[in-house]
Amino acid sequence: MLTIIIGNKAYSSWSIRGWLAVRQSGLPYEERVVPMYDDAWPERKQQSDLAVSAGKIPTLWDGDIAVWDSIAIVDYLNDSTGDRLFWPQDKAARALARSMAAEMHSSYVPLRKSCSMNVRRVFTDTPSEAVLDNLSRITSLWEQARTRFGADGPYLFGAFGAADIMFAPVIFRIAGYSLPVSGISKDYVEAMLAHPWMMEWVEGAKEESWVLDQYEGGPDYS
Secondary structure, eight states: OEEEEEOOTTTOHHHHHHHHHHHHHTOOEEEEEOOOSSTTHHHHTTSHHHHTTTTOSSEEEETTEEEESHHHHHHHHHHHTTSOSSSOSSHHHHHHHHHHHHHHHHOOHHHHHHSOOOTTOOOOOOOOHHHHHHHHHHHHHHHHHHHHHOTTSSBTBBBOOHHHHHHHHHHHHHHHHTOOOOHHHHHHHHHHHTSHHHHHHHHHHHHOOOOOGGGSSSOOOO
């Protein structure tokens, strides 16, 4: 059975990607939530189940195989499920999906830093020009994917997949900061927020007792 180790659901933008990837795989799994950045965290991340990843969250265990970093987890689970659940089969669609996922993985620093993910709150901050520039780039990619390849469903490439998983934290940031989206992108955000796994994640976050000041309006450390 798989074990997915994740951080606080209220805050951890990386964790939701690993968790959604496990859900998408359909494989049996155990979920382990560890509170991040409390007094016990420096010692906790040195324990054997997290030391292998130097405390990176999420970390996936498949027996004695460890995989960390959300995009690596996606690709590992894609390989484990016959390359049929995560990426589009069409060559052009797959190329766009992989490029979008990789760009999401490495880019959009102003959005990450200015709009910490906190699914339990709605902030009233005015977005900076840099954040709006990030948002414009993201929504242009969403509209391209939806227009070219999304006819068979409400998600980026029709069916829910890896690209949606990688952009899931952006969906929560848009909702949490009331960032401006319209048209195709607005419809996509609404579809993602209504996805049962996204709703389940939010409900789990609401049940958590941990409060971390750096996520209550500060930068995103996840």
